[in-house]
Amino acid sequence: MSYNEKHNDANGEGNRDGESHNRSWNCGAEGPADDAAVTTLRERQKRNFLATLLLSQGVPMVVHGDELGRTQGGNNNVYAQNNEISWIDWARARNYDVLTVFTRRLTRLRADHPLFRRRRFVTGEPAGESKPPGIAWLRCDGDPMGDPDWSAEAARTIIVFLNGEAIPESDALGDRIVDDSFPLLLNASPEDVEFTLPDAAYGQSWQTVVDTADPLLAASAGASVKAGARCR
Known part of the structure; x- marks a missing residue:
């Protein structure tokens, strides 16, 4: 999120080493930036x-180091860098950096919910009657995606609904695995988008447990909204 191009000059190979096609975006400035708009966008990304x-x-x-936002100064081939370029800033980790805490919450959520750790491929087959x-x-309006939606080049939003009652697996004791269900609201556009939550067939109400716009949001403090409600 900080560099468009590799910066391997310190390796002494004229920046010729390392992969040049990194598919990265610097969010508006190359390298360290003091522009609040750039740094805020980078943290959100x-x-x-x-x-x-x-x-x-x-x-x-x-x-x-990803959980600390480590950039290696744009060097994507640090084989020759036993210094600050490749080292981990452990002091930053001990200070409970916002990104580290956010990452910890995500790993805890994943560990607590087998829905995110299924052992078989997920299918769109019906889980049972009704x-x-x-x-x-x-779609962002809560209706199912159709063929035209998948082909829409301008589409930047989607809701992925994961059904915790449709996991065709058993736990170590042979008991059926049942979990909470989650609608994941994804917005890849540069603008805020209003989503309509799925109707009651998917769930009566939902609570926000993760919001990348609010990294300090406690899961217990997330807003509870009813099926069909609109949110951003």
Whole structure:
């Protein structure tokens, strides 16, 4: 989130080493910035990426230091850097940095809910009579995604509904796994978007437990909203 290009000059290879196609975005300034708009956006993007990763199925792969916002000064090939470029700032971690605390909350949420750690691929097949499927893809207005929606080039929003009552797996004792259900509201546009929560068939009410716009929000303090309500 801090660099568009690699900055491997300290390696002594004329910046020719390391991968050049990093698909990164510096949020408006290359390297360290004192522009509040840039730094605020960078911190939000860090939380967006961590939340997307840790609330996805499969084994999450995090490079050590990501939870601290470590940038390595834009160097993506630190094999020759046994110094501040590659070191971890442990003092920052001990001071309970906002990003570290947010990451800890995400890992706790993932550990507490088997819904995010399913051992089988999720399908959109019906979970039973009058029950929503194990996963459903909805538009920001709460209606199911259709073929035209998937093809819409300008689409930047989606609701991913994960059904905690449709996990076809058993625990170590052979008991059926049942969990809470979660609608994940994802907005990749640069503007705030109003979402309409799924109707009562998916759940009567919902509570906000993670909000990348509010990293200090305690799960117990999240707003409780009813099915069909609108939120941002």
